[in-house]
Structures are given as structure tokens and as C-alpha cells.
Amino acid sequence: AMKKLVRCSVIVATLIDAITINHHVPISPPQHSSAPLFHPPPWMPPRCPLRTLLLDNYDSYTYNLYQVLALVNGVPPIVVPNDAHESWDDLCAAVGPFDAVVLSPGPGRPDRPRDFGLCQDAILHSQHPILGVCLGHQGIGSAYGSSVVKAPGGVMHGRLSPVRHTGEGDGLFRGIDSGFKAVRYHSLVIAPESLADCLEKIAWTDAGDVMAVRHKSLPQWGVQFHPESVATESGARLLSNFRDLALDYNHRRGGGGGAVIHPSPHHHYSSDDQQAQDDSLQSSHDAATAEAAAKAAPRGGR
Numbered sequence: 001a002m003k004k005l006v007r008c009s010v011i012v013a014t015l016i017d018a019i020t021i022n023h024h025v026p027i028s029p030p031q032h033s034s035a036p037l038f039h040p041p042p043w044m045p046p047r048c049p050l051r052t053l054l055l056d057n058y059d060s061y062t063y064n065l066y067q068v069l070a071l072v073n074g075v076p077p078i079v080v081p082n083d084a085h086e087s088w089d090d091l092c093a094a095v096g097p098f099d100a101v102v103l104s105p106g107p108g109r110p111d112r113p114r115d116f117g118l119c120q121d122a123i124l125h126s127q128h129p130i131l132g133v134c135l136g137h138q139g140i141g142s143a144y145g146s147s148v149v150k151a152p153g154g155v156m157h158g159r160l161s162p163v164r165h166t167g168e169g170d171g172l173f174r175g176i177d178s179g180f181k182a183v184r185y186h187s188l189v190i191a192p193e194s195l196a197d198c199l200e201k202i203a204w205t206d207a208g209d210v211m212a213v214r215h216k217s218l219p220q221w222g223v224q225f226h227p228e229s230v231a232t233e234s235g236a237r238l239l240s241n242f243r244d245l246a247l248d249y250n251h252r253r254g255g256g257g258g259a260v261i262h263p264s265p266h267h268h269y270s271s272d273d274q275q276a277q278d279d280s281l282q283s284s285h286d287a288a289t290a291e292a293a294a295k296a297a298p299r300g301g302r
Contacts, residue, residue, distance in 0.1 A: 057106025103136025
């Protein structure tokens with residue numbers, strides 16, 4: 001019964017994705033609720049819930065990210081528009097403690113404050129683990145001095161591309177084959193020759209476009225593609241890997257950026273339990289992916 005419930009949750013995201021994948025229109029972010037989307041069984045939650053701040057760059061994919069993050073993290077993320085507060089300190093004071101930050105996709109450029117808002121402040125001033133998606137990924141590059149330029153191959157409008165990566169490395173691509181297919185929806189890229197010294201390229205396309213970066217000394221990662229899209233292979237697993245990286249980092253720091261992390265008093269989650277959770281979620285995600293991909297071919301142009 002729970003597997004059916006998980007599959008239903010993923011299918012909801014699938015339907016939203018099928019509508020939005022070729023209509024990159026900003027929407028109002030979902031209102032945060034303290035109630036979880038569903039109550040997973042004892043074997044399914046992560047080692048302990050990861051309370052994530054999802055900074056919304058006014059993008060149609062924010063709700064897709066919201067859904068998948070809620071599933072993999074064990075608690076819904078806190079959604080805050082990128083211009084909701086005057087400063088990063090004001091934002092942190094308003095939302096309370098959290099464990100990690102995800103920077104959503106969005107229209108515009110990361111070097112324009114009206115497009116990227118407080119996301120750059122998060123990159124430069126937050127002590128939390130950060131994952132940037134699409135515009136968020138470009139913003140990590142831009143914040144440290146990399147150039148963000150027009151994609152050499154033109155606008156990627158919901159296109160699938162093979163993505164190569166350096167291997168499991170620090171864990172973001174753990175369990176994900178190099179060459180997996182990912183949805184791309186962007187017209188800008190980080191220029192590889194301009195990549196800041198503090199950043200490392202960890203994934204790319206066959207044409208050489210930068211698809212993922214990591215900071216060499218801070219817990220920050222960026223992915224140009226959309227892991228939240230149902231047409232991206234292993235997208236849920238990548239978000240689960242970020243969850244584990246954030247949990248491990250916060251554990252080493254004694255709670256990370258101010259959130260107090262308490263494992264469940266009722267269950268002990270072994271690595272086998274965690275793998276079972278990831279496999280179950282990925283199976284549901286992949287089944288929905290196959291169905292959606294069979295119905296909709298990507299379209300070019302914007």
C-alpha cells in the first residue's frame with residue numbers, strides 16, 4: 001500500500017512536469033505547511049529529517065523540487081521567494097533553523113540581483129550545505145567569478161542529454177552511471193575555461209558543456225540539468241545523495257547551520273535501510289519517467 005502511495009506522489013509530480021517541461025513560466029511558490037505530504041513507513045525515512053530551505057527563483061519547476069525533496073528528506077522544504085527579505089540575516093531570522101539550502105531554477109541571469117535575489121548571499125555567506133539547480137548552479141559559478149555565457153549549442157528547451165561525470169567522487173553521483181540522461185532547460189552555461197579556482201567541474205555533456213560543479217572546500221554543489229524532472233534518469237537518487245552529504249556534513253559540525261538534528265528515537269536506520277529507501281523511491285521515479293517519456297518528445301525553442 002505504501003509503495004502505491006509513493007507512486008501516486010511521484011505521478012502527481014509527473015503530471016505537473018509534463019505540463020511545465022515546455023512552459024517555463026514562473027508560478028507562485030507553494031505555501032509551507034508543517035504537515036508532511038505523507039507519513040512514510042519505518043524503513044523509508046532518511047536517517048533523520050533534513051529541513052531544507054528552498055529559495056524560489058520564481059520558476060515553474062519549484063513545485064517539482066518541493067515534491068521530490070519532501071519525499072527524500074522526510075519533511076517538506078521551507079519555500080521562500082528570493083526577494084522576500086532584505087538580507088540573508090533577515091531571512092534566517094524569519095524562517096528559523098534549517099539544515100540545507102536548495103537554490104531553484106529560474107528565468108534570467110544569476111548576475112542580476114532582480115533575477116537571483118538573496119541566492120548569491122546564501123552562496124557567499126551561508127554555512128549550510130547548498131545545492132544549486134540550473135540558475136542556482138550558474139549562480140554558484142558566477143558568485144565565485146566564473147563567466148556565465150550563452151550556451152554554445154543554443155537554447156536547451158526540455159532536451160535530454162547524456163551527462164558524464166567524474167565518478168562517485170565526494171558522493172553527489174553515488175550509484176548513478178556516467179552517461180545518464182538528464183533534462184536540460186537553459187540558454188546559459190558556465191564557461192568551462194573561466195571556472196573559478198575554488199570550483200571543480202564534476203559533470204559535463206559530450207559537447208563539453210559544464211553540467212555540475214562542486215566547491216573544493218565548502219559543501220556546495222551545482223547541477224545545470226533538472227534532477228527533479230521525471231525525464232531525468234536517477235534524479236531522485238541525486239537528491240538523496242545531496243541529502244546524505246548534507247546530513248554527514250552537519251553531523252561533523254555538530255548540527256550544521258543552527259538546526260538541531262535528532263535521529264528518530266523509534267528506529268535505527270542502517271545503510272541497508274537507507275539503500276532500500278533510495279531504491280524504492282528511484283524505482284517509482286523511473287517508472288513514471290518511462291511513462292512520461294513515451295508520451296512527450298522534447299520540443300526546441302522558447
